[in-house]
Amino acid sequence: MSELLTLAIDQGTHATRAAAYDGHGRMVAHARRPVSLQRSGRTEAEQSPVEILGSLQAVMQELLAHPDVAAAGICSAGLATQRSSVLAWERDTGRALSPVLSWLDTRAAQSLQRLEQHSSEIKQRTGLPLSAHYGAGKLQWLLQKDATVAAAQGSGRLVIGPLASYLLHHLLTGHTNTIDHANAARTLLWNLHDRDWDDWLPGLFGIPREVLPGCRPILADYGVTRSGSIPVMAVNGDQTAALYAQGMPAPHTIRVNIGTGAFVLSPTGGDCRPHPKLLAGLSRSSDHTADYFIEGTINGAGAAVLWIADKYNLPAWQTCLPEWLGAITDPPVFLNTIGDLGSPWWRAGPEPAFPDATTTPDAAHAMVAVIESIVFLIEANIQLLRELDPGLDRIRVGGGLSQADGLCRKLASLSGLVVERPAEAEATARGIAWLAAGCPADWDNPEAVDRFEPHTDAGLGERYTRFLEALETGR
Numbered sequence: 001m002s003e004l005l006t007l008a009i010d011q012g013t014h015a016t017r018a019a020a021y022d023g024h025g026r027m028v029a030h031a032r033r034p035v036s037l038q039r040s041g042r043t044e045a046e047q048s049p050v051e052i053l054g055s056l057q058a059v060m061q062e063l064l065a066h067p068d069v070a071a072a073g074i075c076s077a078g079l080a081t082q083r084s085s086v087l088a089w090e091r092d093t094g095r096a097l098s099p100v101l102s103w104l105d106t107r108a109a110q111s112l113q114r115l116e117q118h119s120s121e122i123k124q125r126t127g128l129p130l131s132a133h134y135g136a137g138k139l140q141w142l143l144q145k146d147a148t149v150a151a152a153q154g155s156g157r158l159v160i161g162p163l164a165s166y167l168l169h170h171l172l173t174g175h176t177n178t179i180d181h182a183n184a185a186r187t188l189l190w191n192l193h194d195r196d197w198d199d200w201l202p203g204l205f206g207i208p209r210e211v212l213p214g215c216r217p218i219l220a221d222y223g224v225t226r227s228g229s230i231p232v233m234a235v236n237g238d239q240t241a242a243l244y245a246q247g248m249p250a251p252h253t254i255r256v257n258i259g260t261g262a263f264v265l266s267p268t269g270g271d272c273r274p275h276p277k278l279l280a281g282l283s284r285s286s287d288h289t290a291d292y293f294i295e296g297t298i299n300g301a302g303a304a305v306l307w308i309a310d311k312y313n314l315p316a317w318q319t320c321l322p323e324w325l326g327a328i329t330d331p332p333v334f335l336n337t338i339g340d341l342g343s344p345w346w347r348a349g350p351e352p353a354f355p356d357a358t359t360t361p362d363a364a365h366a367m368v369a370v371i372e373s374i375v376f377l378i379e380a381n382i383q384l385l386r387e388l389d390p391g392l393d394r395i396r397v398g399g400g401l402s403q404a405d406g407l408c409r410k411l412a413s414l415s416g417l418v419v420e421r422p423a424e425a426e427a428t429a430r431g432i433a434w435l436a437a438g439c440p441a442d443w444d445n446p447e448a449v450d451r452f453e454p455h456t457d458a459g460l461g462e463r464y465t466r467f468l469e470a471l472e473t474g475r
Helices: 049-064 067-072 109-126 135-145 147-154 163-171 201-205 238-242 302-311 317-327 363-388 405-415 427-436 458-473
Strands: 005-011 015-021 027-034 038-040 044-047 074-081 086-090 158-162 178-180 214-216 219-224 231-237 253-258 262-269 279-285 290-298 394-398 418-422 448-452
Touching (some): 005 049, 005 163, 027 427, 044 049, 049 067, 049 163, 074 163, 074 238, 074 427, 086 135, 109 135, 109 201, 135 147, 135 158, 135 201, 147 158, 158 163, 163 178, 178 231, 231 238, 238 253, 238 262, 253 363, 262 279, 262 363, 290 363, 302 363, 317 405, 363 458, 394 405, 405 448
Parallel strands (some): 005 074, 074 231, 178 214, 394 418
Antiparallel strands (some): 005 015, 015 027, 086 158, 219 231, 262 290
């Protein structure tokens, strides 16, 4: 192998991955390390910044030592991270001063209620609703509740911001404190139109602008890595990077990535107008251009599956799931409010429950009900996106749960749209690699190996209607 490779780093909620791609977009080598998530009650979700950083360093070391990678060499790298996860660290040393407050963390929900009168203006500036899932409330909480963070602020040593910025500080030479547009955009502090920290929002949330990292476009020369001296040429959020897994997004196609959460994205080109019920964001930017998208967010996807697996003590649920999805045609309705309701509701919702069940469902029926609830939440967002683009004719899926054929069949039948599942499972890694490689036009664009056609399923439609009613009434 003689051609230089592109390195992709994908830091997600439950794992950190690294992959190397050749000049045709083919994966040459990959490495993975799991990372843990600590939940405390319904609102608090934390991760260890030391563990995450260690996992990143480990996958890079493993990949760079791979014989094919070592023989070819790497010309550029890209970093994609979980969005809306934040922490505090020391400006010069990069020492973490707090845990990572996960995107799943909503501990600041009550304190944000006092800002409800500004929610319309916040949405107009950021494209996001006022929600504790995003960074500002968590950063405010750290400044007000964490004595270590407050002390660092008082002595001028503090930086707070998205996880991506902390990782860049350690990944690059020069102790850089910088952040890309996509991850900055998930803080409620970043202006979607000006593409920089807003001139009003940091003060509204009580966050000094001087403690925030500097903003850079998604496509930029971020510097070189400490290990291997590799130029980092793109930094993005995980879901937005996944939009580019097959190069430029295809027209009239929705991208649905189903991992810990599920994210439904529809590119809008240069149109950054906020949507009343969905999110607006930025997926690709340079010094002079920007591409935007509209997004629906489902918090309880893989998180809901793990929740029900824990309740029923199902360590081998992945082995059983295909059979259950094929055999069970009459599951109960599951009120999926795991992690609170995302779009288009944006509220906590009632407690998770099986509102129609007269007896406790068995494990198989409960798991299939959870899978259907994920499909229902996705469909509620797709219906809104179809209003924006009546020509939508395809759903392209990715993420761990998309490997469940039964889920894809249900999504096709309920939406009435063809569901395609590309051969490349690591959508985020391939997307950030394509961006870091300079958005080449000649990368191979592998066809979807699995295609799911919609079929009439009256029972599924009836359960969807009942599901929506239950979300509104709580019963």
